[in-house]
Amino acid sequence: MAKKFPIGAHLAITLAWIVISLYMIFLYAPQELTMGEVQRIFYIHFSLAMTALFAYGFVFVGSIGYLWKRSKATDDFAFACAEVGFVFCCGVLVTGPLWAKPVWGIWWTWDARLTSTFILWLLYIAYLMLRAYVTNPGRTESLSAVVGTLGFITSIVDYMAIRWWRTQHPQPVIGGGPSSGLDPRMWATVFVTWGAFLCLFFYLVRVRIGIARVRREVSRLRQQWA
Amino acid sequence: MVNKFLFAAYALVWIIFMVYAWSLSRRQARLLKKLEDLKAKTPEGKH
Numbered sequence: 091m092a093k094k095f096p097i098g099a100h101l102a103i104t105l106a107w108i109v110i111s112l113y114m115i116f117l118y119a120p121q122e123l124t125m126g127e128v129q130r131i132f133y134i135h136f137s138l139a140m141t142a143l144f145a146y147g148f149v150f151v152g153s154i155g156y157l158w159k160r161s162k163a164t165d166d167f168a169f170a171c172a173e174v175g176f177v178f179c180c181g182v183l184v185t186g187p188l189w190a191k192p193v194w195g196i197w198w199t200w201d202a203r204l205t206s207t208f209i210l211w212l213l214y215i216a217y218l219m220l221r222a223y224v225t226n227p228g229r230t231e232s233l234s235a236v237v238g239t240l241g242f243i244t245s246i247v248d249y250m251a252i253r254w255w256r257t258q259h260p261q262p263v264i265g266g267g268p269s270s271g272l273d274p275r276m277w278a279t280v281f282v283t284w285g286a287f288l289c290l291f292f293y294l295v296r297v298r299i300g301i302a303r304v305r306r307e308v309s310r311l312r313q314q315w316a
Numbered sequence: 317m318v319n320k321f322l323f324a325a326y327a328l329v330w331i332i333f334m335v336y337a338w339s340l341s342r343r344q345a346r347l348l349k350k351l352e353d354l355k356a357k358t359p360e361g362k363h
Contacts, residue, residue: 127319134329177336181329188325290333297340304347311354 097296104293107286111279119279131189133279137287138181139207143245145175145291146210149217150242153235162306165231168238169221170298174291176214183211202255206248213241 115133122129152168155161186204187197198204217237224230251257272280 128321130322131325134326138329174336177332181332184328184332185325188321188328192319192321294336294340297344301340301344301347304344304351308347308350308354311351311358315354315358 097293097300100289100293100296104286104289107282107289111283111286114279114282119276120273122276125193128189128192131185133283135182135185135189136280137284138178138185140284141287141291142175142178142182142210143249144288145171145178146238146241146245148295149175149238153238156231157235165234166299166302167295168234169302170295172214172217172221172234172238172241173298174294176211176218177294178287178291179207179211179214182207201257202251203248203257206244206251210241210244210248213237213244217241 111133115130119130119133121127148171149168152164152166152171155164156168186207190199191197217234220234220237221230224233252260
């Protein structure tokens with residue numbers, strides 16, 4: 091069995107990576123000409139959004155793993171990814187309007203991208219509520235896997251929304267055609283920041299999985315004691 | 317001067333993560349305490 095990477099080292103690397111990304115966001119990346127300082131929200135907004143979308147991919151993988159093998163470990167992974175993904179999605183919905191207001195003049199508009207992100211956030215809540223209120227063993231995991239799969243499909247629609255429909259949200263900077271793209275220093279900042287957030291995501295997922303294991307051990311001992 | 321929207325975006329994101337990390341550590345501490353108590357009660361934990 092592969093030896094696990096120590097969680098303390100994982101935390102130290104995450105924190106160091108975050109410090110480097112903050113340095114790049116505020117001191118290394120050049121200032122955007124039309125939006126000015128406020129464009130720096132983009133780095134954190136993009137990283138949170140991509141991680142929240144990827145989180146549903148991981149929820150989907152964990153859910154399929156559970157339906158296939160009925161393994162508690164894959165279910166723990168799916169549940170942890172959903173909970174942490176929800177936190178990231180909250181960050182997206184906070185940073186988005188704070189960027190939109192000075193640039194578009196409005197906090198929110200119901201265009202395809204923003205609406206699909208909002209639906210994604212609601213699906214995260216549905217998943218977590220299902221976990222909290224359906225306590226039938228086996229049924230909870232199966233129902234959650236269905237909601238997780240729905241969330242994964244929505245995350246694909248969310249990602250593609252700015253390609254499929256005309257939206258108020260800016261067109262993609264990655265693979266968005268000849269008019270898209272960024273300054274090389276901005277690219278470097280985008281990827282370093284996204285890397286830091288992915289590292290943070292997996293750190294939080296590991297902690298959350300640890301909690302799920304302890305909870306199971308507590309239930310086992312309680313049943314034994316009863 | 318730092319743009320107020322930029323400041324709010326970064327501050328709120330870190331507040332969200334801090335609150336979540338605090339909630340995780342509280343849940344972890346509570347469960348570990350319960351686990352310790354149960355282990356102390358069960359015959360296998362009394363060795």
